[in-house]
Amino acid sequence: MRNSLFAWCGLVFFGVCSISANAEESEGAPWYWPFYDEIQQAQVVEPYVEIRSGPGRGFPVFYVAEKDEWIELLKRKTDWIKVRTVQGEEGWVHRNDIEKTLDATGEAVAFSDPRFDDFNSRDWEAGVLTGSFENASVNTLYVGYQFTPNLSAEISSSQVLGDFSQIWIANINLVHQPFPQWRVSPFFTLGTGMAYIKPKATLVQVEDRDEDTTHYGFGLRYYLTDRYFLRAEYREYVVMTTRDDNEEAEEWKIGLSVFF
Amino acid sequence: MENWFKRVLLISGLSVAAATPSAWSQEQPSETDEPIIKPEVEPRPVTEDLIDTENFEIGIYGGIYSIEDFGSDVVIGVKAAYHMSEDLFLEANYGMTEAGETSFETLSGNVQLLPDDDRDLTYYNLSIGYNFLPGEAFFGREYAFNTNFYVLAGLGATEFAGDDRLTASFGWGYQFLPTDWLSFRLDMRDHIFDNDILGADKTTHNLEFTTGLTIFF
Numbered sequence A: 001m002r003n004s005l006f007a008w009c010g011l012v013f014f015g016v017c018s019i020s021a022n023a024e025e026s027e028g029a030p031w032y033w034p035f036y037d038e039i040q041q042a043q044v045v046e047p048y049v050e051i052r053s054g055p056g057r058g059f060p061v062f063y064v065a066e067k068d069e070w071i072e073l074l075k076r077k078t079d080w081i082k083v084r085t086v087q088g089e090e091g092w093v094h095r096n097d098i099e100k101t102l103d104a105t106g107e108a109v110a111f112s113d114p115r116f117d118d119f120n121s122r123d124w125e126a127g128v129l130t131g132s133f134e135n136a137s138v139n140t141l142y143v144g145y146q147f148t149p150n151l152s153a154e155i156s157s158s159q160v161l162g163d164f165s166q167i168w169i170a171n172i173n174l175v176h177q178p179f180p181q182w183r184v185s186p187f188f189t190l191g192t193g194m195a196y197i198k199p200k201a202t203l204v205q206v207e208d209r210d211e212d213t214t215h216y217g218f219g220l221r222y223y224l225t226d227r228y229f230l231r232a233e234y235r236e237y238v239v240m241t242t243r244d245d246n247e248e249a250e251e252w253k254i255g256l257s258v259f260f
Numbered sequence B: 001m002e003n004w005f006k007r008v009l010l011i012s013g014l015s016v017a018a019a020t021p022s023a024w025s026q027e028q029p030s031e032t033d034e035p036i037i038k039p040e041v042e043p044r045p046v047t048e049d050l051i052d053t054e055n056f057e058i059g060i061y062g063g064i065y066s067i068e069d070f071g072s073d074v075v076i077g078v079k080a081a082y083h084m085s086e087d088l089f090l091e092a093n094y095g096m097t098e099a100g101e102t103s104f105e106t107l108s109g110n111v112q113l114l115p116d117d118d119r120d121l122t123y124y125n126l127s128i129g130y131n132f133l134p135g136e137a138f139f140g141r142e143y144a145f146n147t148n149f150y151v152l153a154g155l156g157a158t159e160f161a162g163d164d165r166l167t168a169s170f171g172w173g174y175q176f177l178p179t180d181w182l183s184f185r186l187d188m189r190d191h192i193f194d195n196d197i198l199g200a201d202k203t204t205h206n207l208e209f210t211t212g213l214t215i216f217f
Helices: A002-025 B002-027 B103-108
Strands: A040-043 A048-052 A061-066 A070-077 A080-085 A090-094 A124-133 A136-146 A151-161 A165-176 A184-199 A209-223 A228-240 A247-259 B056-067 B071-083 B088-098 B120-139 B143-160 B163-177 B182-195 B202-216
Touching: A048 A080, A061 A080, A070 A090, A124 A151, A124 A228, A136 A247, A136 B143, A151 B163, A165 A209, A184 A228, A209 A247, B056 B088, B056 B182, B071 B202, B088 B143, B120 B163, B143 B182
Parallel strands: none
Antiparallel strands: A040 A070, A048 A061, A048 A090, A070 A080, A080 A090, A124 A136, A124 A247, A136 A151, A151 A165, A165 A184, A184 A209, A209 A228, A228 A247, B056 B071, B056 B202, B071 B088, B088 B120, B120 B143, B143 B163, B163 B182, B182 B202
């Protein structure tokens, strides 16, 4: 059984290898790729542009495109653009160098990645946070959409790993940033959600339960670089139990987010 | 005879050469701005969205996961990564394996510490990775491939023996890219979580060694 599994893995491996080898030879998109991207061109106006063998600052410069030469922009990985010269040499050029080239209309090529200071152009953000929920550890994943520079909506999923139980929490919340232009930007949040509480297996059998929750909180976003920020927040949860008293819980979290 | 023939040819050739520049200058068209062939295609600006970006990476992996006290077994999993820059990336993993028997169970015969259902181990983690030593690997004279040696640290949870446990993970890996969009990975991870199955709480180190195949898109 296991032998046949390995055999299959081997077959897949060689299949993929041969496909990738073919893809390298053909021009443009390979046959199985339905989205045929239009190849775009830019003209070098600086004395030269350095072309590297890989998408990183340390890869060797193996070719330079001269002034007035046209280069094709093939694809992009992080801040590096893969280009093809008229002579057919393919390599990687940093985004900053591409922004010094001109396109066919004579305009400088521009990239519009959102930066922390143009808070109108960012829409989506996502991040992960970790911290403590009533002395238990909590991990959170969230996605947010920004309606206006001040207001955004988020959905999140948290897992609380306690000594006596584990809790899954799903939340929807609104976030208000009064000063989105600040590099350290405070925010307030208000939301509601569901908590699914599962007692530990080593304890006496207690039934699993679902509860509604609401929460309010505040926090800080600190923009590290153009697209990444640290996020720290405090939340106060109210768990609406089916018993007479509601439960309250405090949560502290810190994490890293990116906006798109 | 031959000399004479050469001379005629030379003279006629020279005269043609002398005559042509003046002939060209006379034919200079008055409407100099009009190109003879008008391009039918309008010049297009470069649109950023049409450049294919390859910052996301997804893939599968398999290998060996050693659960402390419970032996080693095959682990399989899926991973997704987002490359934030040439140096940093975020990575999510989800994997599953199965616990074997502890030495105590094997020696004592029919004692079972865990029911069979609780022997499944699943884990997830979110890590931040750093491409510590990017480079090139050479195969023969003709081929050079990009590679990365990276280190990772992350947090997540492990579900084992019916409970979820907070798990920290540390590791390193080697990535080999046959093409821009395909990579093979060798990963070594230490998953650290507290375990109370054998009575008292103890911190366990669970080592995982995997080989993976990922694609960039």
